[in-house]
Amino acid sequence: xISRLANPTQFMKASGAVxxxxxxAMPLVLLVGLYLALFVAPPDxxxxxxxxxxxxxxxxxxxxxxxxxxVAVASGVALVWRHPLAEIAAQSAAxxxxxxxxxxxxxxxxxxxxxxGTWWAWDARMTSVLVLFFLYLGYIALANAFDDPxxxxxxxxxxxxxGIVNLPIxxxxxxxxxxxxxxxxxxxxxxxxxxxxMLVPLMVMAFGYLLLFxxxxxxxxxxxxxxxxxxxxxxxxxPTPSPAGASxxxx
Amino acid sequence: xxxxxxxxxxxxxALFVWSAYGVxxxxxxxxxxxxxRRYRASLRALDKLQGSSRRRS
Numbered sequence: 001x002i003s004r005l006a007n008p009t010q011f012m013k014a015s016g017a018v019x020x021x022x023x024x025a026m027p028l029v030l031l032v033g034l035y036l037a038l039f040v041a042p043p044d045x046x047x048x049x050x051x052x053x054x055x056x057x058x059x060x061x062x063x064x065x066x067x068x069x070x071v072a073v074a075s076g077v078a079l080v081w082r083h084p085l086a087e088i089a090a091q092s093a094a095x096x097x098x099x100x101x102x103x104x105x106x107x108x109x110x111x112x113x114x115x116x117g118t119w120w121a122w123d124a125r126m127t128s129v130l131v132l133f134f135l136y137l138g139y140i141a142l143a144n145a146f147d148d149p150x151x152x153x154x155x156x157x158x159x160x161x162x163g164i165v166n167l168p169i170x171x172x173x174x175x176x177x178x179x180x181x182x183x184x185x186x187x188x189x190x191x192x193x194x195x196x197x198m199l200v201p202l203m204v205m206a207f208g209y210l211l212l213f214x215x216x217x218x219x220x221x222x223x224x225x226x227x228x229x230x231x232x233x234x235x236x237x238x239p240t241p242s243p244a245g246a247s248x249x250x251x
Numbered sequence: 252x253x254x255x256x257x258x259x260x261x262x263x264x265a266l267f268v269w270s271a272y273g274v275x276x277x278x279x280x281x282x283x284x285x286x287x288r289r290y291r292a293s294l295r296a297l298d299k300l301q302g303s304s305r306r307r308s
Contacts, residue, residue: 038272039258049262056275099282106278107271114267212279216286223286226293233300 006085008225015218022215030208036201044198053111054198058186059206060104063213064132065167067097071139072164075157085221087153088228090160091143092220096213098136105129116180124173125181128166135163 037055044051074090077083108126109119120126139156146152174183185193192199261268 043262048264050264050267052261052268053271056271060275096282099278103275103278106274110267110271110274114264209279212283216283219286219290223290223293226290226297230293230296230300233297237300 006083008085011085012222012225015222019215019218019222022211022218026208026211026215029204029211033201033205033208036204040197041201042197047115050111050114051198053107055201055205057104057107057111058202059209060100060107061129062206063209064097064101064104064129065170066210067093067100067213068132068136068160068163068167071097071136072160075160079154079157079161087157088221088224089217090157091140091153092224093213093217094136094139094143094160096216096220098133098140100209100213101129101133101136105133112180118180121180123179123181124177125170125179128170128173131166132163132170135159135166139163 033055037052041052041055043049071090071093074086074093078087078090105126108129112121113119139160142159143149143152143156146155173179174181186199186202194202259265259269
């Protein structure tokens with residue numbers, strides 16, 4: 001199924017069928033999530049109402065990591081099998097991952113100020129997430145840095161693969177080092193330590209973020225395929241003779 | 252009405268809570284809008300090219 005979807009024509013067909021469903025489900029789930037987060041979820045016994053920042057902060061952090069993993073895996077596929085759709089997928093996902101990382105950093109700062117008394121600390125969790133943000137920016141810059149998109153794409157793919165070492169550092173930073181940031185309370189071996197009244201709104205918001213990502217990823221891949229098709233049409237419409245003396249073998 | 256203002260005050264954390272939700276809406280809404288606009292533009296460009304050279308419908 002994956003190999004069939006990897007064909008651009010098949011992808012356009014399948015994504016065109018899924019996109020309307022996503023476009024309806026995504027805002028609905030996000031609205032329900034916001035309602036639960038702002039009206040239904042209880043205030044925290046220590047943090048009071050400021051705990052509501054969690055519902056926009058934690059899902060952003062999850063998506064930041066998940067999207068990076070996707071970018072890295074797609075980059076690996078692009079490098080090994082030279083599959084053009086894999087590279088397009090990675091490059092379409094990266095700006096979305098950068099956006100989620102930025103939301104995570106800024107909302108974390110707005111949460112840290114009232115709870116810890118500081119906007120920012122150079123502790124392991126925050127520093128490694130900042131590194132993740134710069135990895136995204138570096139990837140995007142490299143992918144667009146070369147006139148030859150093939151070379152830029154390969155350089156960016158290598159960066160994405162190298163940057164994958166940062167993911168376990170982010171995940172386990174709160175266990176390995178003494179961080180100001182609190183330890184994990186949802187994804188734990190022994191089960192979540194967070195109460196259901198907060199876990200349910202959190203999961204609905206996370207699902208909404210995931211649907212938002214899926215919708216925008218499909219839209220961005222379709223955009224890239226449209227733009228590629230337009231370039232090909234333009235080239236075939238105005239056949240430019242290759243310059244005299246240019247060797248066709250030279251890349 | 253006092254119910255609403257009590258809710259909106261977020262137990263004294265209004266500035267931080269509403270800024271955080273605002274940041275999330277602006278950044279995620281912004282990239283959604285940018286993605287959608289570029290998608291529309293790519294469709295228009297493709298339509299124009301296919302209209303001028305009627306090779307494939």
